[in-house]
Amino acid sequence: MEHTSAASQRWFRRPRALLALIFLASAMGVAAIFQRGEPSPWPLPTLIGLxxxxxxxxxxxxxxxSLFASAAFFGASAAVVSEGALSPKxxxxxxxxxxxxxxxxxIGTQRDYRIAAEERALRAEESxxxxxxxxxxxxxxxxxxxxHDVIAHHMAVIKVQSSAAQHLLRxxxxxxxEALTTVVDSSRDVLEELHVMVGVLRAEPDGRDESMRPAPGLGQLDALVAQTSAAGLDVTRRDSGAARPLSPTLDLVAYRIVQEALTNAGVELTLLDYGSESFATGALVTSAHISxxxxxxxxxxxxxxxxxxxxxxxKSMLYIACTRAMHELHLSHVGKPTGFLAFAEGGAR
Structure with missing residues (x-):
């Protein structure tokens, strides 16, 4: 029954069906006027349909x-009354x-406006x-x-200290x-960081977790220096200039830069140029023609x-750079690589 009623309601809201309703109601009203021989003052069925x-x-x-119904009633009334079109009726x-x-x-315009407003509100809420x-x-x-940054830092510390412990064990x-103690401490720290951050990632968007800690910043430098010193590196903190507040993002980036520098502090990095008198061990940064x-x-x-x-x-400089490697050659590029790499196929990584 409800399905039939809903289908009927949809049918009667079609423009052609509604126009047919107006014509039918007007015809009924006109027929009533001619049948009675006088204007009907209140043709209710016609007015309700209209x-x-x-x-x-x-x-x-x-x-x-509306104009059609009005004209139909006016014409029928003028035809049956003696006064004609000037009749009050x-x-x-x-x-x-x-x-x-x-x-x-x-009423229809007001309803359409209300429906449009509700739809706009719904779209705004969805947005x-x-x-x-x-x-x-x-x-x-x-x-x-x-x-990822936290894990990379602690795993680098663990690797360095594990290697040191392996050489110093005997x-x-x-x-x-002492090196193994640092490994244990770093492992515990990274597990705590994993517990906190994975908990945040698993939490619902509107959830609240009291164990959530703020992102690190320059305010935690003393703890970072102490941790690195405990790993066996001699670290001294020296500040210059007046401290000024930083945005949370910039504060985190600055902290990560210092953290990465301390992580790589055990690796000697030397710039090789024409003024270099010796070739120190470790990592060398130089141009192809000098190498x-x-x-x-x-x-x-x-x-x-x-x-x-x-x-x-x-091409000559690239050839020189690539042929300096005895065991490993690593190449990186952004976008399309140079066509001069044909000589390195099968040997470069």
Whole structure:
């Protein structure tokens, strides 16, 4: 029964069905006028049908339907009364359909405005929900990146100290024990960081977790220096200039830069140029033409893209750089690599 009623309601709200309703009601009213031989002052079926149709028809169609009903009643009334078109009853039946149609149009317009406002509010709410979900996803991505930095730092410390303990285990047991203690501390710290950050990533968007800690910043430098000193490196903190407040993002970036520098502090990095008197062990940074005649265990050549190496001279420099490697050659590029890499196929990584 409800399904049939809903289908009937949808059918009666179609423009053609509503126009047919107006024509049928007008025809019934005109027939009643001619049957009685005098104007009917209140053709209620016609007015009810016109009122309903004017609410759901497009505005132009509703106005046209109202004018049609008004003209039909006016013509029928003028035909049956002796006074003709100037009869008060004829004028009344001319005006009433127009008034009823205008009221129906006004109600329909108000309803359409309300529905449109509700739809706009619904779309705005959906947009706010989507923005909230996007912000949550962005925040979780930031936390995941932060988690990667934390793990990379602690794993680097663990690797360095484990290697030191392996070499010192027989010759210097005390130093080996200290290195292993640092490994234990770093492992515990990284597990705590994992517990906190994974808990944040698993939490619901509107959840609250008291174990959530703020992102690190320069305020935690003393603890970072103490941790690195405990790992066996001599670290001294020296500040210059007046401290000023930083944004949370910049504060975190500055902290991560210092953290990475301390992590790599055990590796000696030397700039090799024409003024260098000796070739220290460790990592060397130099240009290709200076490295000619030298050999290295591993060579890293960055930026090997088509835009950087484009001329025959560039090809010669690239060949020199790549042939300096005795065991490992690592090449990196952004975009399309240079076509001069054909000689390195099968040997470069």
């Amino acid at each position: 009122f309903y149709a004017a609410q759901y028809l497009p505005r132009a169609w509703a106005i046209g339907g 004829a004028m009344l039946l001319f005006q009433v359909p127009l008034i009823v149609g205008a009221i129906g149009i006004a 706010r929900d989507n923005d909230a979900r996007r912000r949550v996803a962005d925040e979780r991505l930031r936390i995941a990146r932060d988690l 010759s210097n047991p005390d130093a080996a024990e 000619k005649g030298l050999e290295f265990d591993a060579v890293i050549v960055p930026g090997v893209d088509a835009g950087t190496y484009a001329t025959p001279m560039d």
